[in-house]
Amino acid sequence: MALDPDLIALRPLGGFFALRTVPEGARPPGQPLTEVYGAGGPGVQRDAQDAPDALDTRLALVGDRLRVTEPRVRASIAQQGLAARLWSPALACAALYGEVPDLGPLHWDATASAPDDLWLTAVRPLPGDALADTVLSTHLAPLGDTLRARCGIASGLLWGNAASALAGAARQLDHWARANGRRDVAERTAALTDALFARPPLHGTGVRAGTAFRRRSCCLYYRVPGGGVCGDCCFTRAPGSSPRAASG
Structure with missing residues (x-):
């Protein structure tokens, strides 16, 4: 079926898959997402006195919520969350509608x-x-270009985050499809995800088995106070921790 103006087919999937559409004549909140990257890309010099922009705001929110000050950790977790929000509705649209919305106007x-x-x-x-x-x-x-320039975070880590976010979205969509008797959606989800992981820059970011995924990088969540390693992490325990501490 063709995409409808309100993307109604996404609604049963839950809020993380939802994509709000703007009624005609209404002004959307926030700012164009592509402008956020342009405000701090590799060719843009930012000074300490520059006013915080939307990306600074998100990084600060993530840091405050998780009680973390390290810029790389803030950047990693914020980027992975946004990657999941982008992959989820886009993958769901491709699996449910056979089409995807142009995400340029986000x-x-x-x-x-x-x-x-x-x-x-x-x-x-x-x-x-x-x-x-x-x-x-x-x-x-x-x-990724903007976060590397602003926070000094590694490219491989960010693409590992993107891969982890895609694998998570695909796993949730597969679960919903099978629970609702939509084997066709589960099969399309698998085919789409296979194709994405077969191409750079996602190829080689981890090992997949069905809907399971283990990445070859770490998102740094273990550096959050009280945090640990994620279920798909390349580490089995946080670096620097002892086996006794990890199991205790």
Whole structure:
């Protein structure tokens, strides 16, 4: 079926998969997401006196919520969360509709949580095989460039985050499809995810077995106070911890 203006098929999947659309004549919250990257990319010099922008705001929110001050950790966790919010509706649209919306017109409210963080100002359908470009090329690649320039975070870590977010979205979508008798959606989800992991920059980011995924990098969550290693982490316990502490 063709994409509808309100993306109704996404609603049963839950808030993380939802994508708000803007009523005609209404002004979306936040700002165009692509402008967020342009405000701090590799070619843009930022001084200490520059006013905080939307990305600074999100990094500060993440840091305050998790009680972490290390810029790389803030950047990693914020980027992985945004990657999951981008992959989830895009993958679901491709699996349910056979089309994806052009995500170029996305607005982002850096202070909001799902589903009120992302707003699509125009639903412009693209073929399902445009999934990689509309997520990776339009958003995750420039976001990574900006975070590397601003926070000094490694590229491999960020692409590992993107892969982990994709695997998580695919796993949740597969679970919903099987629970609701939509084997066709589960099969399309698997095929789409296989194709994405077969191409750079996601190829080689981890090992997959069905819907399970183990990445070859670490998102640094273990550096959050009270944090540990994630279920798909390359580490079995936090670096620097003893086996006794990890099991105790």
